[in-house]
Amino acid sequence: MKQPKVNFYNLAWRWHFYAGLFVAPFMVMLALTGVIYLFKPQLDPLMYGSLLNVPAGHHSVPADDLLKRVKAAYPQATIKQYLPPVNAERSAQFVVLNAGNELNVFVDPYHGDILGEQDAKKNLQAVARAIHGELMIGTVGDRLVELAAGWGIVLVVSGVFLWWPRGQAAGILWPRLSSRGRVLWRDLHAVTGFWGAAFLLVMLLSGMTWTGFWGKQYAGVWNVFPDAMWNDMPKSDVEARSLNSATRQTVPWAMENTPMPMSGDHAEHMAQGETQAGPAAPTISLQDVQNIAEQRKVEPGYSITFPTTATGVFTIAVFADDPRNDATLHVDQYTGDVLADVRWEHYGNVARATEMGVMLHEGKMFGVFNQIIVLLICLMILLSAVSGVVIWWKRRPQGKLGVPPLRHDLPKWKTAMVIMFGLAVAFPLVGASLVVVWLLDRVVLSRFTRQTESAPSS
Structure with a gap:
């Protein structure tokens, strides 16, 4: 018997199935770790109150005196940030590298007493952030998360097409709560996906901007500053993204692909091709740098990153909850000159939109209201993932783990085909994996299915 020609609906069905099979575990992981990081402002004071909270005093100890206390307590350590x-x-907090470990050291700003330390990479929030961004396995993990997020976009697009109302609203716009079993699970999956599709796309796309492959290419195209901003200073080959890590955010996204300036006479020699010599030896004080931040009205919550080489700079940066308060300043370690001072008004329109998307993603733009919205989105993701697995399990071929039976009663949707191939081009990792999955499905799985169907029943 001749098989009906598989139309786009059936192709979307398969893509949705494969995407769900791959994406579901990642979506659950991203939702759970996202919820943990989402409530960092509430969790940190509860969990680390003895390190974070101090009675308000009248006179603060100068930053350089606090620095001396920390150096005395950790004589072999390198001070990374204040x-x-x-x-x-x-x-106050110092980030120190001590015997191969990165520590957050907390200091009473009024008395100079060291309150305690915290492993910068193994506390709850750092672990949640590292898992969320790269599964704690570096570049490979970053690519897997990027691939999962890209396939998540395919999942949303194909899901909307599959469940788009075609003459009925029950089960699409609202669940049929009187139903039981597979129908109820199917409705829960469809309704949460239908109403949450736009929110999920915003979360996936804003998260993709941080990925190491697609995100870096995206920043290279859209995150561009006028060359004139960097003409009056020697520039290094190091980009500001080097100050960020999987567990710590220092500079805003919009600054990641900007060049790091160089300090003083050393910078002139380096610009002429001479070899860099020696570690950093700042002649301005830490308090001087803090005074610059205060004089230039940098929003509290900023960090000061120390130079690590003779040509390095102090970097004052705040990745503000409201990106309109973002600031990144590079300061010459010898003269105290501000070599660059980049704010919201210097960002391009795409960079501004991206920064706002990231803050919405992290639940920071509108305080608790934003947190509640993101929490609901995370719960929706969990429900969609669980219900998707349940309806597949209930509808799978008897005794098999394959694709549920296909339908052949719906027309092709050429526009959807264009959109799907557009996604494959826009997200290269998705496109490459889509080709692999299509070949696997066509060459291996389809042949196996035909053999199974043609085998005589016992």
Whole structure:
């Protein structure tokens, strides 16, 4: 018997199935770790109150005296960053590299007492962020998360097509709560996906901007500053993204692909091709750098990153909850000259939109309201993932783990085909994997299915 020609609906069905099979575990992981990081402002004071909270005092100890206390307590350590107190009731913080470990060291800003330390990469929020971004396995993990997010976009697009109302609203716009079994699970999956599709796309696309492959290419195209901003200073080959890591965000996304300036006479020699010599030896004080931040009205919550080489700079940066308060300043370690001062008004329109998308993604733009919205989206993701697995299990071929039976009663949707191939081009990792899955499905799985169907029943 001749098989009916598979139309786009059936192709979308297969893509949706394969995407769900691959994406579901990642979506559950991203939702759970996202919820943990989402409530960092509430969780940190509860979990680490003895390190973060101090009674408000009248006179603060100068930053350089705090630095001396930390150096005395960790004589073999390298000081990486200083984070002044966010408000009058919060401690100061130093990030130190000590015996191969990165530590957050908390200091009372009024008395100079060291309150304690925290492993910068193994506390709850750092672990959640590292898993969320790269599964704690570096570049390979970053690519897997990027691939999952890209396939998540395919999942949303194909899902909307599959479940788009065709003459009925029940089961699409609202669940049939009187139903039971597979029908109820199917409705829960369809309704949450239908109403949440736009929100999920915003979350996936804003998250993709941080990925190491697609995100870097995206930034290279859209995150561009006028060359004139960097003409009056020697520039290194190092980009500002080097200050960010999987567990710590220092500079805003919009600044990641900008060049790091170089300091003083050393910079002139380096610009002429001479070899860099020696470690950093700043002649301006840490308090001088903090004074610059205050004089230039950088929003509290900023960090000061120390130079690591003779040509390096101090970097004052705040990745603000409201991106309109973002600031990135590079300061010459010898003269105290501000070599660059980049704010929201210097960002391009795409960079501004991206920064706002990232802050919405992290639940920071509108305080608790934003957190509640993102929490609901995460719960929707969990429900969609679980219900998708359940309806596949209930509808799978008897005794098999394959694709549920295909339908042949719906017309082709040429526009959807164009959109799907557009996604494959826009997200190269998805496109490459889509080709692999299509070949696997056509050459291996389809042949196996035909053999199974043609085999005589016992």
